Amino acid sequence: MSQPTQNMESVPSASATQPTSFDAPIEINSESAPTPSSGVTGLATSQARKRKLTSKVWKDFENVILDGPNGGSFAICHHCKKKLVAEPSSGTSHLKQHLKRCVKRTNTDIRQKMIARPPNVDGSMQFGNFTFTQEVSRNELANAIVLHEYPLSIVEHIGFKRFVSSLQPGFTMMTRNTIRSDIMKLYQSKKVKAYRLFDKLESRVAITTDIWSSRQKRGYMSITAHYVDEFWRLQNMIIGFVYVPSPHTSEILCDALMNCFLDWNLDRKISTITVDNCTTNDALIQGLSNKLSIRSKSLLLDGKIFHMRCAAHILNLIVKDGLDIIGGAIGKIRDSVHFWTASQAREEKFVEVANGILHI
Incomplete structure (x- = not known):
């Protein structure tokens, strides 16, 4: 059994004549512990060097010093327990090379990690490996353009390209025609999901519609469906935004609405239709009611509550009349x-x- 090295200067003179026992354990005190006879060599210790170890490689190694004429120093790898030379003149390059090829050590570079989820309540974060996919990033870009109404030309802006490249250099920016095609594919996939939702829907659907004029003086009809889902939550979805050529007569508006209902297979699930309070819409509702009654005969109360006049539009008319006075x-x-x-x-x-x- 080997014993730790002790300071020869602090050994009392009487202790030199006493035999040294290698069977009993010795308690180490670096300041005043007795030292065995100088004839004992090859005793391994984990005593630190007098010089400070500043290299980061020593986080993965233990510095061990051998005492005696055949002594020296070596480093023990924390992972594979292999012994390497660690003399002051040998440097640490061979230790770094060993860490690179150590089979029991897992190299982890935090720069190759991405935050996997938002910070927890206590402020801690979880990191995980990130896999870049061009298709996923293209879909997210199409979603962002639709959600925030960005122009399609944003994909050709130099500043936007530089920003995306700084986030992910591997992303290949597409042209405005390509991103338009991606948006149309996204629309078709969302429309298929909406079809399935309305097919499974057991409740009625309320419709609101209005005419919107663009800067080019072109009329567009917006059609929104309102329904109660399976969790009894009120939901709404735009099911139509179609161009309506002028003149905007009741017959043309009626055909546009009817085509939208047939496209979504909602002609048997309509409960009410809310429109502005004007004479054109009165004729529109009458013609639409006749078509739905002939096709499905499923109007609530024989169509008595089919026509709903927009309360906000009526209030707006009242305010305008008051302001005129x-x-x-x-x-x-x-x-x-x-x-x-x-x-x-x-x-x-x-x-x-x-x-x-x-x-x-």
């Missing part, structure tokens, strides 16, 4: 505001008058 007074107030805010000096004078500092 007081239009003269509103015009004078607007002229007064325009006069006092025409210059900085007038604004300061108005504030002084309002605060009672200046009297007119």
Whole structure:
């Protein structure tokens, strides 16, 4: 059994004549522990060097020193327990090379890790390996363009390309025609899921529709379906946004709505239709009610509650009629505001008058 090396300068003179026992354990004290006779060699210790070990490689090695005439120092790998030379003159390059090829050591580079999920409640994060897929990134870009109404030309902007390249250099940016094709594929996949949802839906569907005019003076009809899902939550989905050529007569609007219902197979599930309060829509609802009654005969209460007039539009008409009565007074107030805010000096004078500092 080997014993630790001890300081020869701190050994009492009487101890030199005493025999040394190698069978009994010896308690080590680096300051005042007795030292065995100088004839004992080859004793291994884990005593640290006097010089400071600054290399990061020593985190994976244990520095061991041999005492005696045949002594020396070596490093023991924490992973495979292999012994390597660790003399001060030998450096640490061979230790680093061993770590690279050590079969029992797993090399982990945190730069190749990505955050797998958001931070936990206690602020800790979980990391996991990230696998880049071009197809997934293209779908996410198409989703972002649709969600935030970005222009298709964003994929050709130099600044956007540089930003994406800094996040993932392996991503190949596509043209606006390609991203348009991706968006249409995304729309078709979403539409198939919506078809299946409406087929399984057991409740009725309420419809709201309105005409929207673009800057090019072209009319578009927006059709929204409102329904209650299986968890009794109110949901809505835009099922149609179609171009309607002028003139926007009741017959043309009726055909556009009917085609949308047949396309989604909702002609037997309509409960009510909410439209603006105008004479054109009255004729539209009448023609639509006749077509649905002939095809399915499934209107609630024989169509008595089929037509719903938009309350917001009615309130808007009421407000407009009220503003027409007081239009003269509103015009004078607007002229007064325009006069006092025409210059900085007038604004300061108005504030002084309002605060009672200046009297007119």
